[in-house]
Amino acid sequence: MKTTSHSAPLSGAERRILLIVTVAILATAVSIFWLFYHYVSNGVSRTALESSDALFSYVVRRLPAESLLLLNKPEDNRQPLYREVQDLLKSVRDLTSVRYLYTTKLNAQGKPVYVVDGLEEDAEDFRHIGDLIEPEVLPQLRICLGGKPAHADKVLRTDWGDILPACTPVKINGKTVGAVVMEFDASLIAGSIRNALSYSLLVSCALVLLFIFATAWLLRRLSVPFYRKLAYTDLLTGINNRNAFELDVKRMREHGGQDGMIVLACDLDMLKKVNDLRGHAAGDAYICALARLLTERFKDRGETYRIGGDEFATLLPHEDRQALDDEMRDLRAIGSATLVESFPLLFAYGLAVFDPTRDTDLHSTLTRADSRMYALKRAQQRARAEAEPTDREARGGAAAVTTQHNL
Structure with missing residues (x-):
């Protein structure tokens, strides 16, 4: 005839304690997951984009800025100036992890268009002079064509893959005439981030379940028996009340x-x-x-x-x-x-x-x-x-x- 029982259901107060602990653990897990995602994503983006500064410096110093004024229609790709710029861009692509490297400017209608594409001309996604820039990179590109360097804050998921775009303006006599755009291949980076996040989510869920189980166990084995003993014990004599x-x-x-x-x-x-x-x-x-x-x-x-x-x-x-x-x-x-x-x-x-x-x-x-x-x-x-x-x-x-x- 014992007055405490581990098999007895938790009381209302005990269930509220368990609920509060569960919510607190879930909130902590979600916060850690978000912080992990935020800092990992930003860290990877910064690491990739910081390398773009040196590349932009190299390209802009060797790029004939007048090419952005003289190359205006697809037929201009036969000009030596086009070949000169394309060779420069190809050499940089071959030596780096840049997936796409090209120059761009605003057309007569004020829309960003390709000028020289650093891809091989027989590539499936090669772009000709005057082709419109894809909308995914327009937010950064418009800033750049306004005269300021710009880059994406996170990996962009596009129809042609996961990329990290960055661009820098090209100026003649202080006036912006176009921009150089780099798109880093972020598929491996994005996949690693997603895998890491998936594993961290699974681990977080497992830890949440473990902590909930441990809390319930502690309530039953420690807290609950203590308070039940207190409720069923005579304080003066120490026997049952x-x-x-x-x-x-x-x-x-x-x-x-x-x-x-x-x-x-x-x-x-x-x-x-x-x-x-x-x-x-x-x-x-x-x-x-x-x-x-x-x-x-x-x-x-x-x-x-x-x-x-x-x-x-x-x-x-x-x-x-x-x-x-x-x-x-x-x-x-x-x-x-x-x-x-x-x-x-x-x-x-x-x-x-x-x-x-x-x-x-x-x-x-x-x-x-x-x-x-x-x-x-x-x-x-x-x-x-x-x-x-x-x-x-x-x-x-x-x-x-x-x-x-x-x-």
């Missing part, structure tokens, strides 16, 4: 266990006198003494509960009632010989066996045990009251003899 008694009675009524149960009710006889003459601290010690006496005697045979101020109940399964009655008389004798704050530990008791024909549950059995206990208590009080005049007369006679002797 009334809540524990009610819980165990309910369990036995619902799941069986009442048949053959003996209910032992005990009540202190002199608690008020101890409190009046020695104070409440002495009264507490008097209560604790009876709690120890009962729990030490029945610790391996049943459960003892403090169900009131100086009232105790013990549930004893499958005991012999007559043998238990004899044992309790002996236990009362032990209590009488035990002094607590100079007072003998006097108590009354009553026994009752659960009877399904008379008792609805163990509360009814306890009521019958209480009746027998109070009957014994009243008999003991009458015996003490009858003995007190005799004691006073004896003390008075002794005092008279002493006085006469002195005279």
Whole structure:
């Protein structure tokens, strides 16, 4: 008859604690995942694009800027100037990880168009003079054609693959006449980032599940038993309290266990006198003494509960009632010989066996045990009251003899 159970469902408060911890863990995992994605993506982008500065410096120094003014239609690709620029761009592409390298400018309608493409002319995605620039790179390109270098903040997913675009303006006498554009192949980078993110997401989910399981386990194994023990333990004596008694009675009524149960009710006889003459601290010690006496005697045979101020109940399964009655008389004798704050530990008791024909549950059995206990208590009080005049007369006679002797 234990009052704590690891198989019992979590209470409402405990479920709220678990929910709060779960939300906190999920929020932490999402935050870490986002930070990882943000910094990895930005780090990769910066690493790739920082190398573009040296390449742009090299290309712009060798690029004939007038080519952006003189090359205007597809037929101009036969001019030596076109070949000169294309050879420059091809050589840079061959020596670097740049996937696309080309020059661009605004056409008569103000739209960005290709001028010289650094790809081989028989390449599938080769662009001719005057072809419109794809819209994916236009945001950076318009900044560049406005006179400022620009690059993408992240990998762009396009119809021709994952790229990191960057561009720098080309100027004549301080006036922007076009731009050089580099598109780094980011498919390997993007794939690595996606794989890393996928693995980190899986790990994060696994950790979230692990932490949720660990939290639930800790609630059941540590926190929950602690608070349940606190709820079902009498703080003064350290034994089971009334809540524990009610819980165990309910369990036995619902799941069986009442048949053959003996209910032992005990009540202190002199608690008020101890409190009046020695104070409440002495009264507490008097209560604790009876709690120890009962729990030490029945610790391996049943459960003892403090169900009131100086009232105790013990549930004893499958005991012999007559043998238990004899044992309790002996236990009362032990209590009488035990002094607590100079007072003998006097108590009354009553026994009752659960009877399904008379008792609805163990509360009814306890009521019958209480009746027998109070009957014994009243008999003991009458015996003490009858003995007190005799004691006073004896003390008075002794005092008279002493006085006469002195005279």
